Amino acid sequence: MDRADRADRPARGHDLSRRSVLATAAALAAVAAATSPAPAAGGQARGRRAPRADRFVDNRFWTSYEDWRTGTAEGTAVVAAGRPGLRIARPAGRTDYADPHTGRTAAWEYARWTSPTHRSTVPATELIASWNAHTPAGTWLQVELTGTYADGTKSPWFVMGRWTAGDDKEADIRRTSVDDQTDGKSTVWTDTLALNDAAAGPRVVAYRLRLTLYRTPGATTTPTVWRLGAMASAVPDRFTVPASEPGPAKELTVPRYSQEIHVGQYPEYDNGGEAWCSPTSSQMIIEYWGRKPKPEDLAWVDPSYADPQVCHAARQTFDYQYKGCGNWPFNAAYAATYTDLQGVVTRLATLTELEQLIAAGIPAITSQSFLKEELTGAGYGTAGHLMTVIGFTADGDVIANDPASPTNEAVRRVYKRREFENIWLRTKRYNSTGKVVSGSGGVCYLYFPVKLTAAQRQALAAVGIR
Incomplete structure (x- = not known):
């Protein structure tokens, strides 16, 4: 893909019109005021804080013993x-699946x-739904949402993903999103249900x-799911x-x-490292x-390639329908395949939360997503790109590990605060042809261990993650 319009998510990316018209903040406030939150069934609202007025995001994840006993x-x-x-205790039925x-x-x-x-x-x-699970071979x-x-x-019940960590063609399905799902009011775009x-x-x-949960008939193995939930959002329409x-x-x-440095490697996974x-x-x-793939997990990678774990991550996040490695929940699910690590997809409201x-x-x-001139020092424009925010300078500028860098040593970048917060949090922008297209509205992945410090639990709770 041309570097001036590079995108990890070309088919479902931010140039689609699915977010072309979002509600204004005033309209959202009016609707929210008229629709006061009610406790959810099964007592699941117990202990949940009321949302802050400046947040347009609701997260609900089932993770506890009490959670799983509901429903x-x-x-x-x-x-x-x-x-x-x-986990599977006993089969409730049997079906054929044509992969x-x-x-x-x-x-x-x-x-x-x-x-x-x-x-x-x-x-x-x-x-956007996300989940954490262990899926042994076979x-x-x-995950569906209504x-x-x-x-x-x-x-109707929309399929939000069919997923497995395995990729043995004889034993496993191919992990996949499902296209062409709509009821005339909403449509599934790879991993996102949008009005x-x-x-x-x-x-x-x-x-x-x-x-x-599926397994080979007669087997005793079972998937185990530790976290399942969704992020619902109504981010105001804004440039x-x-x-x-x-x-x-x-x-x-x-x-x-x-x-x-992985450009051209394993092109069967979204044309190699460029994406x-x-x-x-x-x-x-x-x-x-502190988690890493085991040596046997990397045995398939050409030993002449640097950082084989990056090739492994691309293979393990690849969505065979989307034909890319940028499926948001699939990345969170991949992170959670590592011992006692959790992953969620959510939105943040401000750089202050970050x-x-x-x-x-x-x-x-x-x-x-941004034009080259909208992010000083990036050196490229993009219709959709992921990077890792690792800190803030004394002036409040953003320190990011930007994978779109020529070497590992060049990955650390400092981006201007005002530029970064706007390209990340906005919902509308102009592309290189002057067309109005969409932005991510603050989408991010958060990965964190099961055992957290009190400060980490508090920080996650402040953005609605428990």
């Missing part, structure tokens, strides 16, 4: 010891869990998730965002990896938390 179980059981989760990416049709037995209805604290224009999972609109109607017309269409005010005041300076020591910004960023933070995470020792992977 409807069909053959699933709760793992009570150690890290709580869901469109291998041509193989196979029988699978399955069990299923459906969440209680969660009423969002914001009337949403977009929803197992996989499917929304309730403000007019009382419900969407077709956020200004005129009814918002999503509540939703349920359905998790189906520019309010400026924030700099907070305390801090820089985290995060490994530096360049995607550019590997997402898995490269993921690998940086995975290793920041500063609070950095202060607590939690780096973030941010998604942004």
